[in-house]
Amino acid sequence: LAKTTQPISMDSYEGQEVNITCSHNNIATNDYITWYQQFPSQGPRFIIQGYKTKVTNEVASLFIPADRKSSTLSLPRVSLSDTAVYYCLVGDVGYGGSQGNLIFGKGTKLSVKP
Amino acid sequence: EPEVTQTPSHQVTQMGQEVILRCVPISNHLYFYWYRQILGQKVEFLVSFYNNEISEKSEIFDDQFSVERPDGSNFTLKIRSTKLEDSAMYFCASSLQDQPQHFGDGTRLSIL
Numbered sequence: 001l002a003k004t005t006q007p008i009s010m011d012s013y014e015g016q017e018v019n020i021t022c023s024h025n026n027i028a029t030n031d032y033i034t035w036y037q038q039f040p041s042q043g044p045r046f047i048i049q050g051y052k053t054k055v056t057n058e059v060a061s062l063f064i065p066a067d068r069k070s071s072t073l074s075l076p077r078v079s080l081s082d083t084a085v086y087y088c089l090v091g092d093v094g095y096g097g098s099q100g101n102l103i104f105g106k107g108t109k110l111s112v113k114p
Numbered sequence: 115e116p117e118v119t120q121t122p123s124h125q126v127t128q129m130g131q132e133v134i135l136r137c138v139p140i141s142n143h144l145y146f147y148w149y150r151q152i153l154g155q156k157v158e159f160l161v162s163f164y165n166n167e168i169s170e171k172s173e174i175f176d177d178q179f180s181v182e183r184p185d186g187s188n189f190t191l192k193i194r195s196t197k198l199e200d201s202a203m204y205f206c207a208s209s210l211q212d213q214p215q216h217f218g219d220g221t222r223l224s225i226l
Contacts, residue, residue, distance in 0.1 A: 034214060043118075043205045043217030044157060087157075101147065101170055102215060104157040 004088045009109040018075045020108050022088030025069050033064060033071045036087045038107070044087065048073070075110075083112045116140045118218035120206050126224045127196055135191045135221045137206030146189045147207040147215060148181065150174070157205065163189065193223075201225045 005023040012018045036044035050062040061074040085107040119138045127133045148160040162169040180192045207215040
């Protein structure tokens with residue numbers, strides 16, 4: 001499984017756009033990039049998943065350059081409730097299968113201030 | 115939106131006792147997982163389960179641990195003889211084939 005590197009922490013203010021970049025230099029051809037969010041005393045919550053280029057949903061956007069060695073999670077106009085730990089995970093497309101265990105790093109602790 | 119539910123939210127047990135943590139995965143999901151998170155540390159994979167058998171397990175998942183899907187809705191994690199170091203949040207997750215995993219909000223297990 002590809003190792004990921006992301007900042008330990010980030011600070012932002014309400015209403016700003018936040019971009020969290022994750023490096024994954026050893027990403028394999030079959031690997032997808034997935035981001036989870038975790039609030040204290042809660043389980044990780046799926047945010048977004050992508051393979052290449054750009055993916056957007058109602059919560060976030062995920063930008064993946066052509067070489068796929070990094071990815072950027074973009075949170076538009078954050079609010080106080082977006083304060084959480086954000087995890088970047090890289091792994092085989094078979095997330096539901098026998099190779100589907102997720103390897104979590106330490107994540108990025110995002111603090112949103114008023 | 116369907117959710118993974120876990121009970122109890124907090125379990126306090128004496129060291130050496132058996133404990134069973136319960137999970138109700140999302141109803142049409144076929145793949146089931148347990149993870150744990152020791153306070154202040156990373157989320158760690160324990161075991162994955164599909165078609166009524168273990169697909170993969172980590173080094174943490176030793177002979178003291180077992181999983182079961184006793185009926186069509188529940189998925190349980192049993193720790194036979196708990197140790198102090200088993201104190202952690204335990205998360206259940208479920209998924210469809212080749213789809214992201216969805217997590218419950220966990221059971222906080224405290225071993226005294």
